[in-house]
Each structure stands twice: as C-alpha cells, then as structure tokens.
Amino acid sequence: QQQVKQSPQSLIVQKGGISIINCAYENTAFDYFPWYQQFPGKGPALLIAIRPDVSEKKEGRFTISFNKSAKQFSLHIMDSQPGDSATYFCAASSGSRLTFGEGTQLTVNP
Amino acid sequence: DTEVTQTPKHLVMGMTNKKSLKCEQHMGHRAMYWYKQKAKKPPELMFVYSYEKLSINESVPSRFSPECPNSSLLNLHLHALQPEDSALYLCASSRLQVGGIRETQYFGPGTRLLVL
Numbered sequence: 001q002q003q004v005k006q007s008p009q010s011l012i013v014q015k016g017g018i019s020i021i022n023c024a025y026e027n028t029a030f031d032y033f034p035w036y037q038q039f040p041g042k043g044p045a046l047l048i049a050i051r052p053d054v055s056e057k058k059e060g061r062f063t064i065s066f067n068k069s070a071k072q073f074s075l076h077i078m079d080s081q082p083g084d085s086a087t088y089f090c091a092a093s094s095g096s097r098l099t100f101g102e103g104t105q106l107t108v109n110p
Numbered sequence: 111d112t113e114v115t116q117t118p119k120h121l122v123m124g125m126t127n128k129k130s131l132k133c134e135q136h137m138g139h140r141a142m143y144w145y146k147q148k149a150k151k152p153p154e155l156m157f158v159y160s161y162e163k164l165s166i167n168e169s170v171p172s173r174f175s176p177e178c179p180n181s182s183l184l185n186l187h188l189h190a191l192q193p194e195d196s197a198l199y200l201c202a203s204s205r206l207q208v209g210g211i212r213e214t215q216y217f218g219p220g221t222r223l224l225v226l
Contacts, residue, residue: 034214043200043217089152098215100152
C-alpha cells in the first residue's frame with residue numbers, strides 16, 4: 001500500500017534528447033509528489049513537486065505529468081544535458097512519511 | 111535559503127567508538143529527520159522530530175540515539191556500530207503545517223560513515 005514503483009532503473013539519453021521517468025503508486029492517501037535529484041556523494045535535492053489537483057507542472061526543462069485516475073506520475077527532462085546525469089527519485093507523501101521510488105540512474109551522453 | 115548543513119562530511123569509526131553526527135538548519139523548520147542511504151538505494155527513514163520531540167522511530171537499533179537540543183539542531187549519537195551500518199546518513203528538515211502535515215523536505219549533503 002505504501003509502495004512507489006519507479007521505472008526504468010537506468011536510462012541513457014543523448015544530449016538534447018528527452019528523458020522520461022515513470023512512477024506509479026497505490027495509496028490514494030498520498031497528496032504530495034516531489035522529485036529529487038541526487039549526484040554521487042551528495043544529498044537529494046528537490047527538483048520539482050506536484051499536488052494531485054494539478055495534471056502538469058513545468059519548471060524550466062523539467063515537467064511533471066500527473067494522472068490521478070491511473071495513479072501514475074512522470075518526470076520529463078527536455079533538452080537533456082550531460083550535467084543532468086544523476087540519480088532521480090520520485091517520492092510520495094501522505095503527510096507523515098515520504099515514500100521513495102527505487103531511483104533511476106540517468107546518463108546523458110555528450 | 112534552503113540549506114541544511116551536516117558535519118562531519120566523512121567519518122571512520124571502529125565498532126567500539128562513540129561518535130556523533132550533527133545537523134543544522136536555519137529555515138525555521140519544526141520537523142527534522144534522519145535517513146540512512148545505502149549505495150544505489152533510496153533514503154530510508156530512521157527518525158522524525160516534530161517540535162523538538164521524537165515523533166517517529168522506524169524501529170532503529172538502540173546503537174543509534176537521536177537528540178534534538180533545539181529547533182535548529184539535530185544530532186545522531188553512534189555507539190557500538192556494526193560494519194553493515196556503513197552508509198550515507200542524511201538529515202532533512204521541513205515545515206510543519208496545521209494538523210502536523212509536513213511540507214517539502216530539504217536534505218543536507220550527508221555524512222559518509224564507514225564502520226571498521
């Protein structure tokens with residue numbers, strides 16, 4: 001019930017391409033969905049977040065798409081750059097705990 | 111400013127040592143968290159403090175002892191750790207809304223702990 005499933009586990013994209021990472025959840029009590037970006041040896045940094053009353057949120061090259069009925073949400077990175085190479089975690093919160101997906105290791109080739 | 115600071119950056123300790131990890135934030139956040147992260151895995155919640163009181167302990171072994179001396183500081187005291195406790199230890203903080211709902215968690219850079 002508390003699980004967040006994230007795919008793919010790893011992703012290789014060419015510079016300038018679109019990176020897409022998908023997450024699915026089961027607990028309908030989740031009401032906040034952040035994405036974190038983590039570089040090796042660093043802590044996770046908040047990238048973008050969405051609440052379920054919104055179907056899409058865009059910040060620069062990063063867009064979250066949210067499908068409440070399907071209980072799915074995804075991160076799109078437009079014009080992917082080598083500097084975007086990192087591990088991305090989706091997460092979901094029901095107020096008291098943050099449940100993370102297993103992570104996606106993104107590599108953007110120059 | 112959304113900065114959470116953690117010291118030390120790296121720590122090597124023997125199984126009989128006692129050490130402490132420190133975390134500090136000046137964002138006025140009243141919820142603070144300790145997480146443990148193993149390589150290529152997501153962070154795992156260990157403890158949550160709300161208004162300087164321990165509100166969640168995720169069945170963490172007693173060799174880990176958290177402390178929240180004030181609203182800006184969070185410590186994690188370590189004693190008699192095992193090699194499998196080697197990991198990145200992350201601190202995070204967030205606002206606390208009415209009803210105890212927590213907002214975005216901001217993470218520190220972590221302390222890389224190696225237990226020999």
